[in-house]
Amino acid sequence: MNISIDHKSHIPLHIQAELLLRELIKDPVYQAGKLLPNEVELAKKLAISRTTLRQALNKLVYEELLVRKKGYGTKVAPSKISSKSMNWLSFSQEMKARGIPVRNYELHLSWVYPDEQIASFFDIKTDKKILKLERLRGGSASAFVYFISYFHPRIGLSGEEDFKLPLYEMLESEHSVIANLSKEEISAIAASKFIAGKLEVETGSPLLFRKRFVYDQGDRPMEYNLGYYRAESFIYTVESRRNR
Structure with a gap:
């Protein structure tokens, strides 16, 4: 080779x-x-x-x-079964695997100052603006998830990129940034007035809330992502295999 x-x-x-x-x-x-x-x-x-x-x-x-x-x-190393969940998919990949065509109902870009939590994850100061991407997404019938993504300024995004493309494919092809690792926190929350309006549910309705921390090929933080899912429209499945 x-x-x-x-x-x-x-x-x-x-x-x-x-x-x-x-x-x-x-x-x-x-x-x-x-x-x-x-x-x-x-x-x-x-x-x-x-x-x-x-x-x-x-x-x-x-x-x-x-x-x-x-x-x-x-x-x-010899092959073996891992008890860790090592495979993760982007939303577009998840929907493709389920045979569901993806539709963007809304897409908004803005430059914002990060709060303390986001700045701490990126290891940057709160006085440096970063790109914020908001997307209301779902299938052909209706929207069922609202995503909010923040990106590390190191990536070099201008805001002129085509964010209608699969996100990680675009980042890799246009900025040579490869999403290599995802860490997630999943919880149940009540819909705020803002999110309820986006997902067309009652304020206080139960939602699946997924917080995703994405790292590049150098294990450096690249994306801080928040996902709000309509509870009746989305099931999060975890598959584990016992290592005997």
Whole structure:
């Protein structure tokens, strides 16, 4: 497999190395147990320092994709069932999986000052404006979710992007930002007057509230997302498998 790093790219070298390693370990010969090239050889081939390469390797070891044994080498970890929910989908992907066409009923963009909670997540000051995206979305029959997203200024969004496109696909293609990790908090709340008006329910009606924290390929915070779902129109399913 021919692998190389673009030293002129704005993507950090350790991130490029990590992405290359993820592709490399898909090779059947490594899946079958062949040791990866040693650090000196691989770092030389990629023209990066061993420290940079080790940072990428450590990430995959932490994710239990690789195992490393001192004096022996590094190889692909044996397959096993994880008890963690490792797969997450964007709203568009969720709806596509269910065979439901997605419709945007409203879409609003604005530049706002983040509150303390959002600024803390992004590790920025509250006096720096960030882009806020609000979308009322649903199927062809009716809207059933109201999303509010805030984006880290590091992404470089101008507000001129086409936010009607699938969000994470647009961020990746136009800004080389890959949504790599999502952490979520789910709770039941009563609809405020504002959200009730958007979702056409009574104020105080039960809603499914999902708070999503999205990180990029460098595990840096990129999006702070709030989702308000009509309770009778949406079911959140979690699938777990017992690890015996």
